[in-house]
Amino acid sequence: MSVAHDMTLVAMLAPEDAAWLGRWRTLPGFEACEAEGHVWVRGSTNHGRWALMPALDRFIADDSGRLTREGDLVPVRRLPEAIWMRLPDFLKVRPPAAALPAQSVMPLAWALVPSREYREPALLTLSFEAFATWGLSAPSVRLKNLKFAKSDDGRACVRGPVLPSLPGVSWCVEKGVATPAGWALPRGVTAALVAVSLKLAPHALALVHEDASVEVLPDEAFVEATRSALRQSLHQEEAH
Numbered sequence: 001m002s003v004a005h006d007m008t009l010v011a012m013l014a015p016e017d018a019a020w021l022g023r024w025r026t027l028p029g030f031e032a033c034e035a036e037g038h039v040w041v042r043g044s045t046n047h048g049r050w051a052l053m054p055a056l057d058r059f060i061a062d063d064s065g066r067l068t069r070e071g072d073l074v075p076v077r078r079l080p081e082a083i084w085m086r087l088p089d090f091l092k093v094r095p096p097a098a099a100l101p102a103q104s105v106m107p108l109a110w111a112l113v114p115s116r117e118y119r120e121p122a123l124l125t126l127s128f129e130a131f132a133t134w135g136l137s138a139p140s141v142r143l144k145n146l147k148f149a150k151s152d153d154g155r156a157c158v159r160g161p162v163l164p165s166l167p168g169v170s171w172c173v174e175k176g177v178a179t180p181a182g183w184a185l186p187r188g189v190t191a192a193l194v195a196v197s198l199k200l201a202p203h204a205l206a207l208v209h210e211d212a213s214v215e216v217l218p219d220e221a222f223v224e225a226t227r228s229a230l231r232q233s234l235h236q237e238e239a240h
Contacts, residue, residue, distance in 0.1 A: 010067055010079065011055040013039040014127055016155050017169070020054055022091060022211060030087040035080035041087070042079070052182070054169050111212045115184035119172040123205075126168025128156035132230045134164055146225035149217055150233050157217065158225070159205070171207065176200050178207045 013020070018039045024030055030043035041053075042061060050058070059067035059076075066075035128150050135143055146160035158164070159173070170181040174191040177200075185191065185208075198206055203219035223229050 007045050008042055008061040009045055009050055009070075010040065010042045010059040010061050011050065011053055012057040012059075013041065013053070013055055014155075015039055016125075016151075016153055017054045018091070020210070021087060024087060027087075031084040032087050032090040033080065033082040033084045035082035040080055040082070042084070043087075056167050110186050110189060112179055112183040112208065112210050113186050115179075115182055119181070121163060121170035121181050122159060122161070122173040123171035123178050123207075124158045124163045124166070124168045125171070125207075126156055126158070126166055128154050128233065130166055130168075131156045131158060131164070132234050134166055135225055135230045136227055138164070140227075143225045143227070147222040148225050148229075149221040149223075157205075157207070157222075159222065160225075173205070176203070176205055178205060180210060183210055 015034070015038065018032075021030075021032065021039075021041060024043075027043075030041060032039060032041045034040070038056065058070045060070060061067055061079060062075070065079040067077050067079060068075045128148075131148065142162075142164065145162070146158060146164075148159075149157045151157075163170070171178040172181055175195055177185075177191040177194045179185065185194065194200075194206065194208065198214065198216060200206055200216065201218065205217045205219075207215040207217070209215075
C-alpha cells in the first residue's frame, strides 16, 4: 500500500497560542480560523514542523471535511464552519493575546534553539478553566506545593515539583528563566546572563518564548493552588 505524501493536517490551538503560528506566515498553503473558542489551522504535511505546534488536538482531514485524530481510523467531527483565511491575513486581523500579569514584555536579540537534552519541566501554561476544573476535583495532595498565576485572557501559569497532566505548554526553569520544553538558550547564553540582562528580581520568573519575546512575572503574581483560591479566581472571571 502506498502512503500519501501530502495529507491535510488540522490542529486546534488555544487562542493565546495563536502567536506561535507567526513563524509559519511565509510558508505556502496554510489557513487559519477562529471557531468554538479555539484557533484552528490547516495545511500540508509537506511544510511546517507540526510536532512542535502547541496543539490541544490534531487531526487528518479527508476531502469531505471529516476529521480523524492522528493514529485513529474513525472520523470524530468535521471542520468547523468558519471563515478560513490565509495564515498571514489571519495573523494581521487577530488581536494579540493579552500577557500574563507581567512586569514587562520585551524581545531579546536572539532566539531559542532546539534542546539536545531532556530536562524535567517545572512550569505549565494552559487554560485557567481547564486547570481550575482539574484542581477542584483532584485530591488535595495533588494541589500541594503548586502555585498559579492567572491572566485576564484566561491563561494560567502553574509551577511546582509535580505538575498536573493536562494539555498545555511545559516549561523548564533554571535560575528563574523558563524556556519551553524541547527548547534551550543558544550556545554561549546562560540563564544567569539572561536574568542579569532582564534585571530579574529575586523569585521572579521570566518566560522566554520561542520567538524571543519575554514575559516577566513577579513572585507576588503567584498564589497557592488551593480550592478556595481557584473558586475565587473563577468567580472573578465570571464577574467580568
